[in-house]
Amino acid sequence: EQFVSQPMEDRGNCLRKHNVEMDRGERVEMVVAIYDSADTVRHHDLRTHTERRQPLQHTGSNEIYVKNRKHRAAEVCLCLLCFLLLTAVIVCVCFTSERKQLLTQISNLTEEREKTLAKYEQVLNNNNNLTEEHKQILSKYEQILNQERQQIFTNNIKLIAEKEHLLKENKIMTEEREQIKKTYQQEDPFKWIYYNFSFYYISSERKSWSDSSRDCQQRGTDLVIINSSKEQVSDKEKDFYWIGLGKMEGEWKWIGGTIMANGLLHCCFRYWSSHYLHSYGSYCALMTSSGWIADRCDSNKKWICKRRILK
Numbered sequence: 001e002q003f004v005s006q007p008m009e010d011r012g013n014c015l016r017k018h019n020v021e022m023d024r025g026e027r028v029e030m031v032v033a034i035y036d037s038a039d040t041v042r043h044h045d046l047r048t049h050t051e052r053r054q055p056l057q058h059t060g061s062n063e064i065y066v067k068n069r070k071h072r073a074a075e076v077c078l079c080l081l082c083f084l085l086l087t088a089v090i091v092c093v094c095f096t097s098e099r100k101q102l103l104t105q106i107s108n109l110t111e112e113r114e115k116t117l118a119k120y121e122q123v124l125n126n127n128n129n130l131t132e133e134h135k136q137i138l139s140k141y142e143q144i145l146n147q148e149r150q151q152i153f154t155n156n157i158k159l160i161a162e163k164e165h166l167l168k169e170n171k172i173m174t175e176e177r178e179q180i181k182k183t184y185q186q187e188d189p190f191k192w193i194y195y196n197f198s199f200y201y202i203s204s205e206r207k208s209w210s211d212s213s214r215d216c217q218q219r220g221t222d223l224v225i226i227n228s229s230k231e232q233v234s235d236k237e238k239d240f241y242w243i244g245l246g247k248m249e250g251e252w253k254w255i256g257g258t259i260m261a262n263g264l265l266h267c268c269f270r271y272w273s274s275h276y277l278h279s280y281g282s283y284c285a286l287m288t289s290s291g292w293i294a295d296r297c298d299s300n301k302k303w304i305c306k307r308r309i310l311k
Contacts, residue, residue: 199307201216203303225245238288242285283296
């Protein structure tokens, strides 16, 4: 180690001293080894010196490089910031435009929604009104239907009661008719004729109109009052019969005081002269197979009595 750290001249002196002390054979090998070591040390010192000098030579250029590198990094950062700022501005503008469009669309949709809600409320109100009217109509219909049903039920009950009453009356009248028929047939057979709930008595005697009326009253009846053409005597009957019609005080009246209509007067009195029709005397009506005629009430004629069962 001491040998390596010494200068090159001292190293040569040392080599000489060692050469003297060592024998000849060993001297050669030591010299070669020492010189190799010296070359190695020299090369090492030269490289170390070179490395120590190189940093000193490049120190100024490194500082300039570092400064340039810093400026370039600042420029890059500034450009990057400008790009980011421009991007942010563009994004903000686009976002603002889209926001305005969205706000406009939202406003339009809100307006349409309000209109739709207004229409819906109107339709709902109309539906409620129609529902209320429907309920009122149904209520009135049910009320009317119930009233009609109740009225029909009441009328049905009345009709049933009337039917039962009529059946009872029919039964009573049938029994009465049979009883009267038997009685009249026993008293005066073949002279009482039954027709349409009435009995007709045709006399075989002749009396005046007043006596004929009195005879009918004694039988519980009165002289016949003609209500239809079916009550006319048959064509086979060729005789004259007093009926309950007479002329009193210038007017033709039925028994009971009912005035005879002029139309019936001219229709039925076929063989009357104007003397009988328009004179103020007392005349009574006779019925024949061909019509009615008038004659003096004191004339003796046959007569017809009528008794009605249904009262």
